Amino acid sequence: MTSLIKVRGLTKVFGAGPNQFKALRGVDFDVDSGDFIAVMGASGSGKSTMMNILGCLDVPTTGGYRFMGHAVERFTQDQRALLRRRYIGFVFQGFNLLARTSALENVELPLLYRGESRAARHRGGMAALERVGLAAWADHTPAELSGGQQQRVAIARALVTEPQVLLADEPTGNLDSERSVEIMELLTNLNQEGGLSIVMVTHEPDMAAYARTIVRFKDGVVLAVERREECIDVRH
Amino acid sequence: MFGTSLLLALKEIRRHKMRSFLTTLGIIIGVASVVTMVSLGNGATQSVQDQVSSLGTNMLTIRPGQGFGRGGGSRPTLFDLDDVEAIRTQIAGIRVVAPQTSTQSTAIFEAQNWSTTVAGTTNEYFQASNLELADGRLFSDAELAAGKSVCIIGETVRANLFRNTDAIGKSLRLRDISCRIIGILAKRGQGGFGQNADDQVVMPLKTAMRRLNGNQDVQTIQVAVEQQFDSGAIDDEISSLLRERRHLRPGMEDDFSIFDSKQLSDTLSGTTETLTMFLGAVAAVSLVVGGIGIMNIMLVSVTERTREIGIRLAIGAVRREVLMQFLIEAITLSSIGGFIGLVVSFAATTVISFGVGLPFMFDFGIAALAFFFSALIGILFGYFPAKRAASLNPIEALRHE
Numbered sequence: 091m092t093s094l095i096k097v098r099g100l101t102k103v104f105g106a107g108p109n110q111f112k113a114l115r116g117v118d119f120d121v122d123s124g125d126f127i128a129v130m131g132a133s134g135s136g137k138s139t140m141m142n143i144l145g146c147l148d149v150p151t152t153g154g155y156r157f158m159g160h161a162v163e164r165f166t167q168d169q170r171a172l173l174r175r176r177y178i179g180f181v182f183q184g185f186n187l188l189a190r191t192s193a194l195e196n197v198e199l200p201l202l203y204r205g206e207s208r209a210a211r212h213r214g215g216m217a218a219l220e221r222v223g224l225a226a227w228a229d230h231t232p233a234e235l236s237g238g239q240q241q242r243v244a245i246a247r248a249l250v251t252e253p254q255v256l257l258a259d260e261p262t263g264n265l266d267s268e269r270s271v272e273i274m275e276l277l278t279n280l281n282q283e284g285g286l287s288i289v290m291v292t293h294e295p296d297m298a299a300y301a302r303t304i305v306r307f308k309d310g311v312v313l314a315v316e317r318r319e320e321c322i323d324v325r326h
Numbered sequence: 327m328f329g330t331s332l333l334l335a336l337k338e339i340r341r342h343k344m345r346s347f348l349t350t351l352g353i354i355i356g357v358a359s360v361v362t363m364v365s366l367g368n369g370a371t372q373s374v375q376d377q378v379s380s381l382g383t384n385m386l387t388i389r390p391g392q393g394f395g396r397g398g399g400s401r402p403t404l405f406d407l408d409d410v411e412a413i414r415t416q417i418a419g420i421r422v423v424a425p426q427t428s429t430q431s432t433a434i435f436e437a438q439n440w441s442t443t444v445a446g447t448t449n450e451y452f453q454a455s456n457l458e459l460a461d462g463r464l465f466s467d468a469e470l471a472a473g474k475s476v477c478i479i480g481e482t483v484r485a486n487l488f489r490n491t492d493a494i495g496k497s498l499r500l501r502d503i504s505c506r507i508i509g510i511l512a513k514r515g516q517g518g519f520g521q522n523a524d525d526q527v528v529m530p531l532k533t534a535m536r537r538l539n540g541n542q543d544v545q546t547i548q549v550a551v552e553q554q555f556d557s558g559a560i561d562d563e564i565s566s567l568l569r570e571r572r573h574l575r576p577g578m579e580d581d582f583s584i585f586d587s588k589q590l591s592d593t594l595s596g597t598t599e600t601l602t603m604f605l606g607a608v609a610a611v612s613l614v615v616g617g618i619g620i621m622n623i624m625l626v627s628v629t630e631r632t633r634e635i636g637i638r639l640a641i642g643a644v645r646r647e648v649l650m651q652f653l654i655e656a657i658t659l660s661s662i663g664g665f666i667g668l669v670v671s672f673a674a675t676t677v678i679s680f681g682v683g684l685p686f687m688f689d690f691g692i693a694a695l696a697f698f699f700s701a702l703i704g705i706l707f708g709y710f711p712a713k714r715a716a717s718l719n720p721i722e723a724l725r726h727e
């Protein structure tokens with residue numbers, strides 16, 4: 091398998107002086123193309139911090155980051171934006187949907203920035219909402235949706251561009267177990283059929299069971315990487 | 327890219343109707359108040375200038391005594407026809423000199439009577455005062471020389487005594503004389519200063535002297551100055567001529583006064599210009615207040631908008647796209663506000679000018695200035711907070727509090 095993401099010695103320091111806090115203290119991390127990784131660890135151990143850096147939404151304090159061989163740490167802001175636009179789908183822990191904007195428009199937005207036509211946006215947006223089971227809620231704004239529904243809109247928005255890699259920060263955090271299973275089956279399917287690489291943060295071992303690799307975090311470092319031979323196969 | 331940003335900008339405006347409305351409102355109020363006030367000020371200035379010029383420009387009015395009404399004690403010496411002749415022959419640059427007497431009298435026609443001013447003067451009076459005839463004719467030389475009992479009446483007098491009937495050729499009674507009406511003055515309307523030119527009966531000077539006043543005194547002398555001469559200089563010349571004729575020694579105060587209509591017109595225009603500037607200043611303050619209103623809304627919405635910018639950047643917008651969107655939003659709101667402000671001020675100026683009876687003087691220069699100023703504020707305060715937000719990492723923008 092070819093390497094998609096390779097980070098070495100990643101550190102992230104927040105604040106300065108006495109308030110300084112080291113959220114990441116030298117993380118080494120690899121994502122192979124086609125891999126499905128579950129990142130687990132205690133709250134505050136730096137999982138979201140690392141995901142933000144992997145998603146090119148934030149920059150590390152020190153350390154190297156290769157994305158498909160490119161040295162991302164040397165990219166300009168706009169270059170990182172173009173990388174996100176082209177290759178990365180990101181699901182925030184806090185959803186981050188645009189307020190007062192319908193579910194469909196939220197999902198269409200990445201396509202708009204890609205310059206897709208109106209018809210293509212509508213088609214793509216509806217298809218993505220269909221996948222997460224929200225086609226009937228297309229016209230609702232985030233304020234009119236439950237937490238779980240908002241989370242699914244956020245997943246649809248991350249998948250709509252058919253990215254190379256999906257970075258999902260607790261994508262099932264607000265879902266009941268039935269919905270969680272549906273989403274996990276969707277992701278596993280995209281991973282196994284479509285070759286989508288996935289890095290997913292989760293606290294639940296049930297969800298992590300869908301992944302091929304489990305990365306355990308503790309206090310800003312990777313504690314262990316477990317390769318799982320027996321992951322759940324959704325192909326019937 | 328422009329199309330995308332335009333689309334997004336218009337969507338955002340529609341989504342946040344209240345925010346958009348308040349932003350626009352600041353601009354509407356600012357633009358409308360400045361433009362309306364300056365336009366009305368211009369109208370007022372124009373109106374005063376019209377009134378002054380209807381008085382007859384470059385006209386000197388010479389009266390005995392100092393000032394109006396002051397001069398208690400002894401009554402000042404009046405003028406006589408020799409004074410008039412002296413002015414006419416010795417002062418250069420004079421177009422016409424019109425001696426004048428005036429008394430109050432009741433004019434009677436059949437059962438109607440009307441109390442009015444009776445002026446005795448020459449045909450020069452009409453020239454000097456810019457009065458024209460609506461009907462009939464001026465005095466003939468023979469009538470002037472012989473002091474015939476003829477008169478020319480103002481519109482107010484005509485209307486009160488004759489209503490809709492023809493007045494020309496009829497005879498009025500003034501005290502114990504009867505005089506035939508040979509002409510009617512064109513209506514001048516409200517707007518003169520001092521006496522109302524529509525409410526008077528004019529007769530030959532000689533007739534008034536002999537048959538109404540019973541003396542040879544001239545009460546006022548009107549002098550119309552040639553266009554190219556300076557009325558101020560002629561004022562001085564007449565003043566020294568009259569001092570000499572009235573045997574005033576140096577150091578003694580003038581016992582007559584010369585009123586220069588040009589001075590009045592200059593003073594009044596100066597005053598109304600000051601008024602316009604004052605109104606403009608008040609309006610400029612409201613423009614600034616409107617600007618601060620826009621600024622407030624923009625700054626208050628910065629947190630929300632910074633998060634919005636964070637989301638847009640996170641899902642793959644580049645900075646230029648986000649900024650273009652915000653710029654278009656700001657320009658659209660500012661120009662809509664500016665345009666509505668202009669329409670409102672145009673309507674307000676029309677209605678108020680019409681209501682108050684001022685000439686309509688919409689000031690397009692100020693309109694353009696106010697429009698661009700408010701647009702500038704809108705753009706500055708819409709664009710620069712966005713520019714700052716867009717230079718953040720998406721995560722920083724999303725965390726903004």
Ligand SMILES: Nc1ncnc2c1ncn2[C@@H]1O[C@H](COP(=O)(O)OP(=O)(O)OP(=O)(O)O)[C@@H](O)[C@H]1O
Pocket residue numbers: 104105111113131132133134135136137138139140183725
């Ligand atoms: N912008 C920031 N400024 C200061 N400290 C921060 C900032 N972002 C994160 N941290 C700190 O970094 C640490 C790691 O945060 P992070 O969000 O990565 O945790 P996490 O592993 O995702 O936890 P959770 O499972 O609760 O989501 C936390 O202690 C947090 O307080």
Ligand SMILES: [Mg+2]
Pocket residue numbers: 137138139183259
């Ligand atoms: Mg987290």
